Amino acid sequence: MGNDYKARDKFSSIIEAALKVFGEKGYYNATISEIARKAGVSEATIYEYFGSKEDLLFAIPKEITTQAVDFLEAIGPYIRGAENKIRTITYGYFNLYRDNPDYSSLVLLDLKHNRKFMEAEGYQAVKRSAGYLLSCIKEGIASGEFKQGLDPYLVRSMILGTIEHVFFRWHLRGRRDELGDFVDPMLDMLFEGIRSEPEPRAYQISITLPPPSSARNKDG
Amino acid sequence: MGNDYKARDKFSSIIEAALKVFGEKGYYNATISEIARKAGVSEATIYEYFGSKEDLLFAIPKEITTQAVDFLEAIGPYIRGAENKIRTITYGYFNLYRDNPDYSSLVLLDLKHNRKFMEAEGYQAVKRSAGYLLSCIKEGIASGEFKQGLDPYLVRSMILGTIEHVFFRWHLRGRRDELGDFVDPMLDMLFEGIRSEPEPRAYQISITLPPPSSARNKDG
Amino acid sequence: MGNDYKARDKFSSIIEAALKVFGEKGYYNATISEIARKAGVSEATIYEYFGSKEDLLFAIPKEITTQAVDFLEAIGPYIRGAENKIRTITYGYFNLYRDNPDYSSLVLLDLKHNRKFMEAEGYQAVKRSAGYLLSCIKEGIASGEFKQGLDPYLVRSMILGTIEHVFFRWHLRGRRDELGDFVDPMLDMLFEGIRSEPEPRAYQISITLPPPSSARNKDG
Amino acid sequence: MGNDYKARDKFSSIIEAALKVFGEKGYYNATISEIARKAGVSEATIYEYFGSKEDLLFAIPKEITTQAVDFLEAIGPYIRGAENKIRTITYGYFNLYRDNPDYSSLVLLDLKHNRKFMEAEGYQAVKRSAGYLLSCIKEGIASGEFKQGLDPYLVRSMILGTIEHVFFRWHLRGRRDELGDFVDPMLDMLFEGIRSEPEPRAYQISITLPPPSSARNKDG
């Protein structure tokens, strides 16, 4: 048990070190040796826990994304309306990426480009999160909140694509500039564009006509 | 002249081979040796034309993107309205990425993540194209086509982010599925969301009143 | 401890192999691959112990020269007179070069021409030994053993230059001919040339005069 | 003939460029390409004139040393005494090395370490010059100017070794410091050490004695 604890410790410190090193230098320019140094273990130890460099890469999102999605799915039912759910999820991404820059760098600059990742276990968490977002969009269409005939995949691509694009530029420019809150403005635009038109309603108009007068007769 | 022709030939066949190999395997997994084989030249010859592997990578967008941007900027003035201009540019990206999948793979999976690329000459063309898109968005805001107070950078991020995200998935899924035309639906949503509201108009309502009758008095 | 022993072993066998290969072929014509083969390790192992080919080159004199200089400096105080000290040092060089032909080849044919070596750590030992020789020459001048006004640097250059030149020729001629002991003849010449003149002494002369004769008076 | 002239021109400019580049960077770090650039010809042209990089290296001393030796040998007969001849030769080396630093760098740092050079044609000139110096030393011994029993090879090694050593250090220290005239002091020491002792001569001493006086008689 003490061993388990220590093992968990090592496992975590390796993941943590890998996250930092991968995030800073990118997968290909990172070396196992540097990760080992930063984790305070030997290189060989890393291979005790992870089968290969790539395995280690793939293990990272599994740890982090799972937590995030669990949370989002847990609070989902308590939020009313597709727009609000989507807003919550989007902020989930935003906060996750902003507060863990190494992680977002890793995901956006390394993981996303790795075809093998799609076959790895860690990809499931990512998929779940994207699937959850999709289901909320579909819900909005089904409930009539959003226009009928919308392509929910495209809507999701717009949301995720925008987030990724903005963070992308942020990373490539060295995270220098402040990341403003672009989520609300983005969703405002988007919802404005996809919200269903109000039904043409019949308005009740009451008009009180003045009593006919002689003057009136004259005019007539 | 014969020489020039041959030299240009080699130059092009190296670029072409590099595009293909980089596009397929990614920068780090591509080898000069494979590019040389595919181009039908020796490895050393590649180094005659390009100083290093990275130089070769950077030389590709310079060749391709420049052409595309030149074209867009040339026809720009003949297109009326910000929406139309933006639509044209977006289709420019779409067609370029769809018709040159190796190129889009290269740009989206390799070049964009390379910080050094931002300092390379070839980056200028990419920047010009993004700058042109931005100016059209600004123009739409200035002309009143789009809502006042819009963040043009965010709008651009939405457009580019969506395109990139969709192509991204396409590449990662092995370009299996058909790429539908998502540009029009996307822009429809977006324009709907950012177009200025029509001014509240005064509607003319004509009412023909029935002549007052005794029955009426009774009712009242 | 077993590990230390083995590591020291490898370190030494690499140094030894490098000494031999560099000594035989010269730095530029030697290859890491041959050194590795001769040392019985892989090429990569060499890079575990030495950062680069040049580092390996520079590591050799550090090992060897240090020992030699330590010895000379240790026995220095027990030797009386500048001439004797210089003779001892010169024989130190002579024996070192003669008994370690690969080493002298290395030093004379490779190291001495490497400007970077002058900035490397291993150069210190070489410098110390030359400095020690210089100080003995200065001592001889100060004590009056040698002529006043001598340039001690020039004297040192004559000693070292002669040694180097002779070994040089020896190496270039393939170490065929026997290396006679040229140290004593050389120093005899040199000391003869730089030793102070003996003070002009007063000689005692006895003359026995013949008795004065009449003849003599006539002459006068 | 015009062609011959031009050809000679190219030949010379290649030699000149090679001298400069080899002298500055050393043989191994020099490239044919740089020499070609500096000579204003194509790389291929160099191979028209010289069979290989090494041939080019060896061709340099042939040109330069031959001239110098020719001159020395020509004036030799007009100089009286071995010491004077040796002094003249030594100054010949000194001036040649000092006035053509690229050449001395080349000779001392590259050529001298090249065993193949000893088999090359250009080596003959070097050998002639050393042989001439040796013959002058032998002449001095034979004529009785120098001590009998001297090893003329050792004397030559002392002279050449000293010169080389001093220039060596000069080059390795980047030719920063002024090169004083060390030839005269060096030869003064050396000649002092090898000059034959004057024969013990019979000196003629005349003494004029005072005439014998009465006082003398008393003393007797």
Place this chain on the structure above:
DNA sequence: TATGAATGAGATTTCATTCAT
């Protein structure tokens, strides 16, 4: 379980040299 030490397998890059024009 943990690791120090060792290495196999390549990749990039460099240049002297050749040859068709």
Place this chain on the structure above:
DNA sequence: GATGAATGAAATCTCATTCAT
């Protein structure tokens, strides 16, 4: 004779990975 263009042949160095202890 001159050369632009092409390349064969290596060499250094890097790292993920393994294994005996």
